[in-house]
Amino acid sequence: MSSAGSRDAQRRSVTELASCVRCGSCKAHCPSYRQEGTEGMGARGRAILLKQFLEGSLEPSALLDERIFTCILCGACNKLCPLGIDVTGAVYEGRRRLSAFNRKRRLLGLGMRLALKRPSLSFRVLQFIEGANEVFPLHRIKPFGVLRQMGITVPGFGLRDGESLFRVPRPRGRVAVFAGCTANFLSPHLGGALIRSLNALRYDVVLPKGEVCCGAPLMGLGLMDDAAELAERNMHVFRKLKVEAVVGLCPTCVHFIRNEYRKLGGEGIVHALDVAQFFAGERLPSDSDTQERRIASRIVYHDPCHALNYLGVSVEPRQILRERGFTVSETERGCCGFGGSFRVLYPELSGSILEERREAYRSADMIVTSCPNCILQLRSGIRDKEVKHLVEIIEEGVKGSRHGRRKHDRKQG
Ligand code: SF4
Ligand code: SF4
Structure with missing residues (x-):
């Protein structure tokens, strides 16, 4: 994202937040507010803090950092705001400016940048960690420990390894799959189910070579330039494909590649659909x-x-x-x-x-x-x-x- 682009985004956020009438509709389904019950942990409180921070009247602090990073970016506030204020857009902008503020998060960001830009290598590292856990207790390192805590085991194979084309006789069309990191590396059976379902409806299916993380985790940490780099790589891969749709197994990926890429300076993959959107328009055979x-x-x-x-x-x-x-x-x-x-x-x-x-x-x-x-x-x-x-x-x-x-x-x- 260019510096002119980020200045525009910041200006846009301040202008939008200035029109906030503080009605509080946005906090009705805010998950952090429902748990904590304090204004600063809710959408309206964040909107007020962000306006002050982005216009320069509030200095960064540990408390501000926590308020902005405990937003789960669910988007419920945007949907509920009667004035259409993009609260999460302002949260991303605030995070961009706070990205280097917290040491623990800086380290996490560094690790994620390295991992997400080289997905196949990272997958092999994860497999190694899984296999070597008895010898090297790497699960004591927090991000690896979280996988263990959640009961997630790293499978022996990923969904893709190079480009794959799954063809059917007399196809009625061709569809590409955007698998996303979780389905690619932790739940590859879901990709198999999607390919078989699409083939059953007589679609040729392509898994193009070169898909990387959609960028959502990096954007969530305020690392916009790194997210933009991934966006560019994905757009290069998917926009040249001659397909009727790009079907994603993860709605976060679909939202990012379709909508958020535009904010990162790209055009977005406009024909991206999530599984429910794609299959709702199909006649599925009954059993x-x-x-x-x-x-x-x-x-x-x-x-x-x-x-x-x-x-x-x-x-x-x-x-x-x-x-x-x-x-x-x-x-x-x-x-x-x-x-x-x-x-x-x-x-x-x-x-x-x-x-x-x-x-x-x-x-x-x-x-x-x-x-x-x-x-x-x-x-x-x-x-x-x-x-x-x-x-x-x-x-x-x-x-x-x-x-x-x-x-x-x-x-x-
Ligand atoms: S719903 Fe919109 S106008 Fe109302 S407090 Fe939230 S951001 Fe402000
Ligand atoms: S996006 Fe953040 S501020 Fe908005 S409702 Fe979700 S948790 Fe609350």
Whole structure:
């Protein structure tokens, strides 16, 4: 991001925040405010602090730093503000200016910069750490320890290794997959389910070589230039593909590559869609043999914040689940408390937000969502229920269908 670009962003934020009438609507679903109950830990308090900080009348301090970095960037405030003020845009701007303020976060940022720019190497390092844990207790280093604490094991293979093309006979179109880091390296089975489901609907599927992290974790730490570098690399890879859509397994990635890249100086990948958005427009084959089990199960759909608040997705996944024979129970919606580095930096707050979800989903037999990160977080705190990605439900349906049994070619490039 150029310095002129960041000056513009800062000016825009100050102008927007100056129009705030302090009505407080934005804090109604603010997860940190719900836990802490103090003004400074809520969206309105942050909006007031950020205006003062960005216009230069408030100096950086440890307290200000905490107020700005305990925002989980869920976007609920933006959605609720009657004046359309981009509170999270101001939070990003504040973080950019505070990025070097806290030593612990500086170290985390350094590690993440190194890891996310070289995804394949980082994956091999993670695998090594997993294998060597008995000899070198590397899990004592916080970010690695968090994986352990959450019960996450690093699989022996990632989703991609070079470009892959999954073809079907007489395709009706071609779709690219933006897998995202979690699905790529921690939950590769989700990528497999997405590819098989797309193939079953007669789409050729391409996993292009060169996908890197969408940049959300770096932008969350205020490292805009590094996030912009990743954005440029992804846009270079995905914008030259001749595909009808770029389908993402993680709504945060989809929101970033489609919307936030524009703020980083790019054009964004405009035909990016999340799984629910893509499959809601498709006729999915039905498999009647599991209908009975479905009717007996009480399903809750957990709305990932970025799908709900930025992509506007809430009807589509419920429609898909109902079409597949599930009864979907409704409960008050809320964040899972993951937030990427938020879980590492503020584990207690993250845990109390998760506890609220555990209570809310108490009577459900199964939780379905469409974000691999929400799945890891929910599984770490709700161990007595199945937590599934929507694409696994979709795949279950297409597996037994005629198209689902077709063989597909796989070309490695
Ligand atoms: S909802 Fe909008 S106008 Fe109201 S306090 Fe929040 S930011 Fe200000
Ligand atoms: S993005 Fe979420 S956590 Fe941050 S201020 Fe807005 S509502 Fe609160």
